Amino acid sequence: SYDNIIVDSSPEGGNGKIAIIKMNRPKALNALNDELFTDLIHATTAINNDTNVRCLILTGSTSKAFAAGADISEMKDKNFEDVYRNDMFAEWQEISKRSTSTPIIAAISGYCLGGGNELAMMCDIMVCTKNAKFGQPEINLGIIPGAGGTQRLTRMIGKSKSMYMSLTGDFMDANEAYTSGLVAKVYDDHDELIKESIQIANKVASKGSISLRACKEAINAADELSLQEGLRLERRLFHSLFATDDQKEGMAAFLEKRPANFK
Numbered sequence: 184s185y186d187n188i189i190v191d192s193s194p195e196g197g198n199g200k201i202a203i204i205k206m207n208r209p210k211a212l213n214a215l216n217d218e219l220f221t222d223l224i225h226a227t228t229a230i231n232n233d234t235n236v237r238c239l240i241l242t243g244s245t246s247k248a249f250a251a252g253a254d255i256s257e258m259k260d261k262n263f264e265d266v267y268r269n270d271m272f273a274e275w276q277e278i279s280k281r282s283t284s285t286p287i288i289a290a291i292s293g294y295c296l297g298g299g300n301e302l303a304m305m306c307d308i309m310v311c312t313k314n315a316k317f318g319q320p321e322i323n324l325g326i327i328p329g330a331g332g333t334q335r336l337t338r339m340i341g342k343s344k345s346m347y348m349s350l351t352g353d354f355m356d357a358n359e360a361y362t363s364g365l366v367a368k369v370y371d372d373h374d375e376l377i378k379e380s381i382q383i384a385n386k387v388a389s390k391g392s393i394s395l396r397a398c399k400e401a402i403n404a405a406d407e408l409s410l411q412e413g414l415r416l417e418r419r420l421f422h423s424l425f426a427t428d429d430q431k432e433g434m435a436a437f438l439e440k441r442p443a444n445f446k
């Protein structure tokens with residue numbers, strides 16, 4: 184058990200292969216402080232190493248906030264030497280797409296700001312409620328995004344919208360986040376968000392675990408590789424899946440007109 188997050192390893196409605204982590208500092212709108220960081224990295228690492236879990240949902244414990252950013256009260260008195268020497272926020276890469284091979288769904292209600300939005304963008308599928316608000320308001324604090332906001336957001340929604348958000352600090356609503364490609368789905372409220380996220384996670388988790396991880400690796404490589412390099416990586420991963428039982432089962436099941444039973 185943790186102080187700043189709630190981990191549910193067998194959520195109601197789940198198929199036994201999914202887990203949910205809820206960030207739980209509701210009074211501070213889930214501002215990401217050191218303790219919450221530590222809990223989250225510990226829990227995601229444990230879940231990533233658990234081969235029974237094929238999909239993880241990351242969400243906030245209430246409808247008001249996914250996370251309103253890094254904890255400003257913790258950062259306020261730090262100086263350059265502190266943050267440079269400790270390479271502040273470098274450890275967040277643990278949760279990022281490259282380090283955690285289990286697919287992660289960010290289920291977002293309410294505020295998703297600064298480091299909160301950066302955390303959501305480290306996940307693989309972002310879904311939200313109608314009341315969600317996305318932003319990189321660091322510019323209002325005299326700083327800039329520090330955990331991928333200038334890089335991942337630009338790749339996801341393009342330069343002009345990314346510049347607009349980070350230079351003005353204005354928030355983006357759920358509708359614009361959907362039409363901009365930041366989120367995959369929008370739901371009415373927090374309860375529906377969680378219910379539907381569990382359904383998405385169940386669907387993902389019903390697939391073969393190796394093919395899921397290979398698929399995640401290939402899609403994330405698209406951020407970094409040239410088209411030729413990316414196509415080559417995709418082909419090699421595709422070839423490697425012919426060494427798995429899941430490929431045999433998946434193709435046999437199709438031809439035998441029955442659902443596949445991936446082990």
Ligand code: CO8
Nearest residue numbers: 210211212214251252253254255256296297298320329330
């Ligand atoms: N840090 C610390 N406390 C916060 C934060 C935060 N980011 N956001 C909200 N809180 C606290 C408030 O101080 C308040 O506490 P208290 O009740 O003790 O006064 C409580 O949460 C409720 O907040 P508000 O009263 O302000 O609630 P409102 O509904 O009036 O406003 C807002 C909600 C608009 C979300 C407002 O709280 C706000 O603007 N928050 C700050 C948002 C922000 O600037 N975020 C960026 C932070 S910097 C950052 O994220 C850098 C990222 C670097 C990488 C991080 C790695 C992942």
